[in-house]
Amino acid sequence: MSKVNLDIPEVEIREIRLGSITGFQGTAEELVGACGGCGGKLKDKNRSFSQCLGCGTSNAACTLTLIQDAAIISHGPVGCSTCLHEFAFTYRVNAHLRQIEHPTQRKIFSTNLEEKDTIYGGGKKLEAAIREVYKRANPKAIFVITTCAAGIIGDDVETITNAAEGELGIPVVAVFCEGFRSKIWTSGFDAGYHGIARKIIQPPREKRNIINVINFWGSDVFREWFAEFGYEPNYITPFSTVDTLSHSSEAALTIQACSTLGSYLGAALEQVYGVPEIRNSPPYGIAQTDRWFRELGKILGKEQEVEAFLARKKEEYLPKIEALRERLKGKTAYVTAGASHGQSLLALLAELGMKPQGAAIFHHDPIYDNESPDADTLAHTVSDYGDVPNYNVCNKQEFELVNVLNRIHPDILLARHGGMTLWGAKLGIPSLLIGDEHFGMGYEGLVAYGERIADAIENDEFVKNLRKHAVNPYTKWWMEQDPYTFLGRNF
Amino acid sequence: MEGLIEQERYTCAIGALQTVVAIPRAVPILHSGPGCGTMIKGFFERSSGYAGGDTSPCTNFSEREVVFGGTDRLRSIIKNTYKVLDTDLQVVVTGCTAGIVGDDVASVTDEFYDEGKPIVHVETSGFKSNNYVSHSAVVNAIIEQYVSRFESENPPRSEKNLVNVFASVPYQDQFWKGNLREFKRLLEGLGFQVNILFGPHSGGVKEWQTIPKANFNVLISPWYGEPIVKNLKRRYGQPYFKFSYLPIGGNETTRFLESLLDYARKHHSELDWKKARAFITEEENAYYEELDNLATFLLEFRYGLPNHVHILHDAGYVAGLTKFLLHETGIVPKEQFVVDNTPKNIRSRWKRISNQPQINAIFPCISIRMQVHCRIFCAESGTAARDSSSAADGIRSLQKKRTAIFSPSPARRLTASCSQRIMSDTPAVCA
Numbered sequence: 001m002s003k004v005n006l007d008i009p010e011v012e013i014r015e016i017r018l019g020s021i022t023g024f025q026g027t028a029e030e031l032v033g034a035c036g037g038c039g040g041k042l043k044d045k046n047r048s049f050s051q052c053l054g055c056g057t058s059n060a061a062c063t064l065t066l067i068q069d070a071a072i073i074s075h076g077p078v079g080c081s082t083c084l085h086e087f088a089f090t091y092r093v094n095a096h097l098r099q100i101e102h103p104t105q106r107k108i109f110s111t112n113l114e115e116k117d118t119i120y121g122g123g124k125k126l127e128a129a130i131r132e133v134y135k136r137a138n139p140k141a142i143f144v145i146t147t148c149a150a151g152i153i154g155d156d157v158e159t160i161t162n163a164a165e166g167e168l169g170i171p172v173v174a175v176f177c178e179g180f181r182s183k184i185w186t187s188g189f190d191a192g193y194h195g196i197a198r199k200i201i202q203p204p205r206e207k208r209n210i211i212n213v214i215n216f217w218g219s220d221v222f223r224e225w226f227a228e229f230g231y232e233p234n235y236i237t238p239f240s241t242v243d244t245l246s247h248s249s250e251a252a253l254t255i256q257a258c259s260t261l262g263s264y265l266g267a268a269l270e271q272v273y274g275v276p277e278i279r280n281s282p283p284y285g286i287a288q289t290d291r292w293f294r295e296l297g298k299i300l301g302k303e304q305e306v307e308a309f310l311a312r313k314k315e316e317y318l319p320k321i322e323a324l325r326e327r328l329k330g331k332t333a334y335v336t337a338g339a340s341h342g343q344s345l346l347a348l349l350a351e352l353g354m355k356p357q358g359a360a361i362f363h364h365d366p367i368y369d370n371e372s373p374d375a376d377t378l379a380h381t382v383s384d385y386g387d388v389p390n391y392n393v394c395n396k397q398e399f400e401l402v403n404v405l406n407r408i409h410p411d412i413l414l415a416r417h418g419g420m421t422l423w424g425a426k427l428g429i430p431s432l433l434i435g436d437e438h439f440g441m442g443y444e445g446l447v448a449y450g451e452r453i454a455d456a457i458e459n460d461e462f463v464k465n466l467r468k469h470a471v472n473p474y475t476k477w478w479m480e481q482d483p484y485t486f487l488g489r490n491f
Numbered sequence: 492m493e494g495l496i497e498q499e500r501y502t503c504a505i506g507a508l509q510t511v512v513a514i515p516r517a518v519p520i521l522h523s524g525p526g527c528g529t530m531i532k533g534f535f536e537r538s539s540g541y542a543g544g545d546t547s548p549c550t551n552f553s554e555r556e557v558v559f560g561g562t563d564r565l566r567s568i569i570k571n572t573y574k575v576l577d578t579d580l581q582v583v584v585t586g587c588t589a590g591i592v593g594d595d596v597a598s599v600t601d602e603f604y605d606e607g608k609p610i611v612h613v614e615t616s617g618f619k620s621n622n623y624v625s626h627s628a629v630v631n632a633i634i635e636q637y638v639s640r641f642e643s644e645n646p647p648r649s650e651k652n653l654v655n656v657f658a659s660v661p662y663q664d665q666f667w668k669g670n671l672r673e674f675k676r677l678l679e680g681l682g683f684q685v686n687i688l689f690g691p692h693s694g695g696v697k698e699w700q701t702i703p704k705a706n707f708n709v710l711i712s713p714w715y716g717e718p719i720v721k722n723l724k725r726r727y728g729q730p731y732f733k734f735s736y737l738p739i740g741g742n743e744t745t746r747f748l749e750s751l752l753d754y755a756r757k758h759h760s761e762l763d764w765k766k767a768r769a770f771i772t773e774e775e776n777a778y779y780e781e782l783d784n785l786a787t788f789l790l791e792f793r794y795g796l797p798n799h800v801h802i803l804h805d806a807g808y809v810a811g812l813t814k815f816l817l818h819e820t821g822i823v824p825k826e827q828f829v830v831d832n833t834p835k836n837i838r839s840r841w842k843r844i845s846n847q848p849q850i851n852a853i854f855p856c857i858s859i860r861m862q863v864h865c866r867i868f869c870a871e872s873g874t875a876a877r878d879s880s881s882a883a884d885g886i887r888s889l890q891k892k893r894t895a896i897f898s899p900s901p902a903r904r905l906t907a908s909c910s911q912r913i914m915s916d917t918p919a920v921c922a
Contacts, residue, residue, distance in 0.1 A: 055526020
């Protein structure tokens with residue numbers, strides 16, 4: 001049965017829809033094997049000690065806040081939107097990567113629910129807020145993201161937004177992303193995309209030479225690549241507009257910067273509007289890059305052009321990649337990142353001749369919404385480069401990471417989410433966070449990323465100095481325990 | 492705190508978990524939904540302290556806890572916190588989820604309290620209040636549930652020269668560390684012993700235990716933090732000295748120190764009064780030596796010093812900066828915007844900051860930067876642009892008019908490199 005249903009207001013959370021988990025300890029191959037026969041029913045494990053997670057509401061906001069002409073209303077207490085200014089910052093500093101000369105202030109609001117609202121309901125407040133935001137920000141669409149408080153008191157956000165839509169004549173979209181609903185904060189991505197798919201994207205009117213790129217806010221590598229084949233990227237959703245999003249149904253195909261991110265929207269575009277989605281996971285490492293471009297060529301009917309393109313890239317970059325392999329030979333690494341992107345980074349490390357010693361990956365999707373086994377990033381990484389030991393699914397539990405890093409002590413830590421590099425550095429391990437998720441893609445990406453890795457390993461003065469002065473709140477007892485002591489059992 | 496908020500200047504009640512983070516070796520334990528910790532960490536950039544941010548234990552409420560209650564989960568998290576983290580004080584703070592489902596948190600923390608663990612609980616459901624308000628709730632909970640255990644070794648008001656200082660709300664005032672360090676330095680210069688309580692210059696929980704011994708308390712704040720000193724007055728009979736704004740510049744710092752000395756004399760502190768006066772004189776001289784050098788620049792700089800200033804900040808900063816800029820730099824303050832959701836009974840006292848007729852304090856009923864800027868824009872240009880102009884337009888318009896804007900916003904936290912000193916440096920004009 002399809003995972004996509006645009007007729008209902010809420011998309012199911014990943015735990016239910018995809019059977020995703022947040023606790024696993026083993027090797028990458030074991031996890032791939034477990035999924036192969038699991039029929040989407042991988043067994044999850046709880047922790048009897050846990051630290052602060054992220055939640056769906058900020059990930060939903062992540063997909064919505066950077067739409068140029070939309071406004072966001074967080075329906076909840078003021079605290080539930082207080083980290084969203086980070087998206088405003090991202091919008092401002094990365095605008096130049098997408099040819100936006102005058103980035104405007106992001107339009108982020110909170111209905112500011114108070115105690116009396118938890119008793120009498122916050123519906124009236126939300127109605128007033130939508131009208132005020134429309135008047136003040138003049139947006140082309142308004143997204144209302146929900147919070148724990150709004151969810152538990154049971155405000156009827158769907159009815160209110162539908163009524164407002166009729167009144168104002170612009171899409172007013174309820175996005176259900178209460179934090180307590182899911183332990184997997186990427187469920188928030190799905191919630192945001194579900195809202196876009198059901199109320200913003202319009203049925204196709206004509207076919208266009210555009211390719212949907214579901215991504216965050218990285219550099220514009222796709223423009224140059226797609227131009228080779230006569231296409232332009234249609235970026236979803238950062239730096240898009242309500243209008244460009246509405247035309248996503250008219251694209252030749254959809255690609256994703258990270259299958260974890262775009263799983264739901266890619267499948268929705270294919271199943272509802274017939275826009276084919278590249279099954280192969282993103283182009284990190286030579287094997288995956290070749291596969292990905294060949295699938296692109298096949299869908300576009302440009303196989304020959306793709307072969308010529310790849311040959312040219314190989315000629316230019318293979319000698320540089322070989323030199324980097326020499327420089328990085330035998331170096332060990334550990335990765336902590338969201339699911340598919342982390343799996344791609346493992347491929348990239350192995351391609352550069354390094355030895356991944358393990359990974360702490362925030363969750364695991366045994367299958368994506370397209371339900372295709374060909375889309376399994378981890379399976380590709382394992383079959384291309386072999387098994388990865390110490391492959392653990394750990395939803396950003398710092399205490400486990402610190403314990404593991406202290407044991408493995410790799411030559412470098414690659415991290416993809418804020419807060420994680422600190423512990424590598426405190427232990428004297430060079431730690432690298434590349435914010436631009438397109439940075440390592442393709443042949444040129446391997447070279448660029450490899451050079452950054454080599455630089456970080458070769459210039460470790462800062463982390464060595466930090467290590468001397470680092471304060472460690474973790475007990476000696478804990479540092480001596482098995483890192484997964486609290487996983488799957490009461491301790 | 493009635494209506495819609497755009498670009499908030501404060502966060503919700505659970506934001507006061509940063510008050511715990513500011514105490515050396517203390518840990519907040521969140522009994523809340525997932526994400527509360529991330530929101531607070533994101534609001535106060537780079538503010539993890541010893542065991543805040545990603546280190547803080549959290550029950551991460553799921554559907555199950557919402558339906559069946561989360562006290563079992565909380566018990567397990569607390570029990571294991573003692574195994575994993577080496578901390579001196581544990582403060583359980585609650586989020587909206589725990590508040591709405593009505594978990595009996597005290598019944599869980601009492602189990603650990605009975606074992607003699609230094610544990611405290613406090614309700615901080617986000618919808619209850621904001622972090623300015625709940626800062627006091629957190630401090631009072633620590634006093635009631637932790638400091639109270641050490642009263643026999645720390646008899647009330649037994650140290651004539653010891654004072655407890657309550658000034659900045661940690662992290663909400665992004666210059667809190669510098670401000671507290673300077674208050675400690677100044678008060679020690681007068682001869683006091685100082686419990687500064689927060690930050691790297693505090694003695695941590697050992698210092699907190701001596702709170703009852705202080706002869707009196709020093710509150711430097713227009714309103715936030717006042718419930719703490721009122722509580723201490725009831726509990727230990729400690730009177731409090733209140734200075735309603737941040738003393739910035741020579742005039743106000745001298746006024747602050749002298750009135751504090753008078754207060755101390757009336758309350759029988761045993762300072763070397765002559766030495767204390769000499770300290771004030773020396774500090775003042777040092778300040779004016781610096782201002783003398785700066786005056787040429789202030790008077791002559793030909794390439795565009797601002798004529799006017801608008802300040803968007805909490806009440807303590809607005810008053811402190813306004814007085815400083817007018818009296819000690821010659822920059823004329825226009826409308827000032829107080830965005831800390833000042834309680835209504837305090838607002839009436841604050842309508843006019845100065846006897847200069849043009850300096851009014853404006854309290855937006857809600858903390859909205861765009862609205863605030865547009866009101867400035869309207870006031871300046873006389874156009875009714877409030878609804879159509881963006882905040883950016885407002886700012887650009889003001890910049891063209893040689894008007895400085897001082898406005899700490901979360902985004903600014905990333906770039907602000909303002910002075911952290913109260914007295915001897917030019918203070919925090921960032922814009």
